[in-house]
Amino acid sequence: MRTEEMALLTHDTLLLPEGRLEIRVVDPAYLSIIAEVLKQHYPLVFGVSKANSQPPCYEMATQCEIIDFNQLDDDSLGIVLEGKQRVKILSAAQRRDGVWISRTLACNNWQQEPIIGEFELISAALEQFYEVNPDLFGLYENDIHLEDATWVSQRWLEVLPLYNKDKLRLMNQPNCHKTMNFVLELIKSHASAIS
Template sequence: MQTQEMALLAHDALLLPGGRVEIRVIAPRCLNMIAETLKGHYPLVFGMSKANSNPPCYETATQCEVIDFNQLDDDSLGIILEGKQRVKILSAAERRDGTWICRVLPSNNWQQEPIYGEFELISAALQQFYEVNPELFGLYENDIHLEDASWVSQRWLEVLPLYNQDKLRLLNQPNCHKTMNFVLELIKSHARDNPHS
């Protein structure tokens, strides 16, 4: 597999293949970097921030594309990114303007697989979560795949309030099965603790 240079966007959020996130871009250097990627100079990679580290994010990251952008009320730029391909960051260098360029190696995305049996519960719970959080639901328009275990598992990893190390432990599995079991247990234990909710 070939390595590739990409522009690095480190952020608190987690973005995985098939996922979408909207972020605000304020710093001129970041605006310049987004412009560079839109002009085709570099592909863009999105990594979960890691304090005081080089590169400034975890090595497990996701190549992504800007699929929409708009000017926000405070004149900052809102961009919607869609995750495409998992990558591993091998090295990174900070440029003079404070942006980062990294060298990455493609990793395997989780394969699509159908949801069945009791795991349909995690799909139904995700649908409810989106109904309660319409701003997240709106990012996907009608591009939602509640029948795909990998898609559902990755959306849960993006939104669950877990420590980054715990998310990475699940992410670095060869498939979505551990994540599905983890989310199912969370939902069941919540139902046991809150029988009337």
């Protein structure tokens, strides 16, 4: 198993393979590491922040690519990240400028599988969620896969208001089935509470 050094960005938001997220970068050290990533000096990994921890994130993270960037009104940099590959953070060291460089090991991504039967409800609910959150929907343009159970499950994990440790417990499963069941039960219990 080959490990790889990657520049580490941490945030309180989860990003999974094929997911997209826009973040704001203000810190000059992180602006400089973004430049290094764009020059292909390092691959980039995105981890969920974990307070008072070394490394400063949970061990499961996502290698990602910068697919867009722009200068924001306050002169900070907005970057759009797209998740590519699940990785495990084995260790991390902080450079003098404060940027973290991590040693990672690639993990298996969940395999695509069709949404069938009652699980089509979680796909329809995600579509509605995007309709009321057009900024999030806009990140995907025409790259939405509501027919793929893995894609839909991962998008729900990114947006559900759960504790990160609970999201990561679901993310650490070998496939999307537990997440699909969890989201379906949430939707059903919400629907029965309303009716």
